[in-house]
Amino acid sequence: MLRLSNAISCVLVALAAAASSSASSQPFENSAIVRTIDLGGSLVHVTTTFALKALKDAVNVYTITLTEEEIFNTSWLEVNVKGKQHPLTITYSGAPAGSKFHNLDVNLETPLDAGATLNLVLETVQTHATWPWPKEAAQDEKQSLKYETSLFVLSPYNTSVQRTKLKSSSPGILSYTTPDNVQAFTLESPVTKSGATVTYGPYNNIPSSATPEFLARYQQPVVLHYNYDYPVLEVLSLKRAAEISHWGANLNIQDDIVLHNAGPQLKGHFSRLQHQTQSFYGRGAPHVLPLFTVQLPPGIRNTYYIDQIGNVSTSRLRVAPSVARGSKNTQNSIMELKPRYPIMGGWNYTYTLGWDASLGDSGSYNSKTGKYIVSVPVMTEFPGAVVNDAELSIILPEGATDVDYVAPFPALSNDVSTHVTYLDTIGRPMVTFKYKNLTNKHAKPIYVSYRVPITAHLRKPMAVATVLLTLFTFAMVARRVDLTIHKTSTKKM
Secondary structure (H helix, E strand, O other), X not given: OHHHHHHHHHHHHHHHHHHHXXXXXXXXXXXXXXXXXXOOOOEEEEEEXXXXXEOOOOEEEEEEEEEHHHHHXXXXXXXXXXXXXXXXEEEEEEOOOOOOEEEEEEEXXXXXXXXXXXXXXXXXXXXXOEEEOOOEEOXXXXXXXXXXXXXXXXXXXXXXXXXEEEEOOOOOEEEEOOOOOOOOOOOOOOEEEEOOEEEEEEEEEEOOOOOHHHHHHOOXXXXXXXXXXXXXXXXXXXXXXXXXXXXXXXXXXXXXXXXEEOOOEEOOOOOHHHHHHHHHOOOOOOOOEOOEEEEEOOOOEEEEEEEOOOEOOOOEEXXXXXXXXXXXXXXXXXXXXXXXXXXXXXXXXXXXXXXXXXXHHOEEEEOOOOEEEEEEEOOOOOOXXXXXXXXXXXXXXOOOEEEEEEOOOOOOEEEEEEEOOXXXXXXXXXXXXXXXXXXXXXXXXXXXXXXXXXXHXXXXXXXXXXXXXXXXXXXXXXXXXXXXXXXXXXXXX
């Protein structure tokens, strides 16, 4: 018995020494990891807080690991020190050979010494991460969605405690996955539900999980099935044209949009009578889109909203007064768009929205560099919607030179071409950007700078004067040309 006890003691000591050696080789350990997933329709917001502790001196790079599914679904990502707004620099360090995860290196503002602690907050927005279930719904039925994620937050460091919270907008949670094979990390229930929140964990003493061995043994998917009381919107295509005019001191923006209801497909035929009855009693189906609201810049004018038939007169616009550029008390204009017909699940709606704005609200002139600077928003925020494909074309004044731009995030592609319209002689420079899977986090401006020589300012009046002079000359010549074939002769009696 004594020999057996001694053998067990030796094994425990060896395991403790191995764990200590493994921990000492790591620059960090996680005191806690808390992941909060706010479930939506087309967009899912994920916030993960890492409470880290440095195990070595002068460490300034912390590695975050994401699964392949997270990398594929994530359209926006940012890391901050908790309580600070300035994002940290992130470098993609690749995926180990044969692995199913990817590493991101976060550069800390100041190196940490051994024993120092810090809280990092990773915010991501996932797109196309949910799907309707059932895939079809009648006009008077509810709408429910499914969402899948991984049970454990991967990390190359040891973690003392970890939990994941999935929050729905309503307590109507229909089902959720109960994980198995997690007895090594908890003696309690592996999952609990409270109202509209499902919590996985806490799970304790998790070793480095960014390894193929851990993934094969413990990692598993969890699925949540929940009711969603709002339409699931997607913008299949957004083409924005922003035209800058110095003569009119005007910025014209026009959006050509293809809107899609990505909720469950309509089962059966659409009934206008049933829709009117549901609207009258305030019991409209959640997967039906009768109208939607967008926020536009303040001080806009000449707003138009048309579809393939013509002007849509059922919209309402409340214009906010124009404010000084850089003011923090900016109040947006509100436009309520009501399509000609309610957009059911699986239906598309194509329309055009445009407006004019004073160039002084978004443009300025730098006398030191002699360059104009104009800010053009990449997109107008669509509440809760993802923009699958976006194209932004910024049309500069004719004769603009030294064109440069600063974008808030990289584009898939950008191109400089020439755009020719009426009264142009050599055409206008046009910068085009293309994007995919834009979210509300991407509704930021692109700053374009350029020079316009004096000769370019005079080009348009010279073109107008030339056209008028040509027409006047042609009219004078035409009056003096006799195109009569036979002249009538008069005889004297």
